Amino acid sequence: MDYGETFKMIRKNKGLTLKEAAGEALSTAQLSRFENGKTMLTLDQFFICLEQMNTTIEEFQFIQKNTWRDQYAAILDEVEQLNLAKDTQGLYTRANVYFNESQRQYDWYYFFGCFFENLAISNETEAISELKYIDEMKHFFLKCDLWGDRELRVLGMFVFLFDVDTLQMLVRIAIKRGKIYRSVRGDNRLFYFLLINCFSTFIYHGRISEARDILAHLENEIKDNIDLLFPQISLLFNKGILKFIENDPEAGVKYCSQAISVCTIFKQEARAQRLTKRLDEWRNAEDPAEYKELVIELGYLTD
Numbered sequence: 073m074d075y076g077e078t079f080k081m082i083r084k085n086k087g088l089t090l091k092e093a094a095g096e097a098l099s100t101a102q103l104s105r106f107e108n109g110k111t112m113l114t115l116d117q118f119f120i121c122l123e124q125m126n127t128t129i130e131e132f133q134f135i136q137k138n139t140w141r142d143q144y145a146a147i148l149d150e151v152e153q154l155n156l157a158k159d160t161q162g163l164y165t166r167a168n169v170y171f172n173e174s175q176r177q178y179d180w181y182y183f184f185g186c187f188f189e190n191l192a193i194s195n196e197t198e199a200i201s202e203l204k205y206i207d208e209m210k211h212f213f214l215k216c217d218l219w220g221d222r223e224l225r226v227l228g229m230f231v232f233l234f235d236v237d238t239l240q241m242l243v244r245i246a247i248k249r250g251k252i253y254r255s256v257r258g259d260n261r262l263f264y265f266l267l268i269n270c271f272s273t274f275i276y277h278g279r280i281s282e283a284r285d286i287l288a289h290l291e292n293e294i295k296d297n298i299d300l301l302f303p304q305i306s307l308l309f310n311k312g313i314l315k316f317i318e319n320d321p322e323a324g325v326k327y328c329s330q331a332i333s334v335c336t337i338f339k340q341e342a343r344a345q346r347l348t349k350r351l352d353e354w355r356n357a358e359d360p361a362e363y364k365e366l367v368i369e370l371g372y373l374t375d
Contacts, residue, residue: 080107109175163192
């Protein structure tokens, strides 16, 4: 949910008219355009309008984050159900819904529309050349000198869209341009998810050397941060995948089973079930070096 949508929801929940929320700071027409995503307000105007609604910036951010978290969770459930059912038409339908809800390029509805449509296309073909919005995504990433929350989240979603060389370039850019965000937040969760999704993409394209490099980078990143469980689990499981590909199934089973055991210990039953299914598929693959698996983790969207 963008700022205008959140503002509109708060205003309506408080029973205020556009005129009451706008006060003397701006016209009702200008505020209406802001609520509908057609324009932005200056910081002064935005804070004055919040004051008119007796809402602090902290309250506004809390409401925005939690509203989006619920929407993300619903969207992720939708993705999982449609993808598991191989419901290509359903994916196309939902893509059109999100495109219709989008108020401008590069808002979240636009990104979800692109994501659903490309999932549908990937169900029909393995050719990257058939995927869409690649140039638009490159423009989105390259135009930003400093990367923040949105750039990291979006790249984590769309790693499968790019060829390996382009993805490597974008990861290097993310590392360089995302330094300020990571230092301010003191939180590398988004970056960990990005690396994990890149690993899966490299494996899918058979670029094992690049997959090893990205896994080594992840291990180095998390070695001093043992508080976050998910990257530790993913590191173990992905080490197992590499062992299967290297024709060492015994070590592969060992690493993957350790990851599943950690899930069980910390009562992450759903994740344990997913990893167990993936382990069975790798273990039963006739030629693990040729086995195709692409797993895009999106759980970070609800953080």
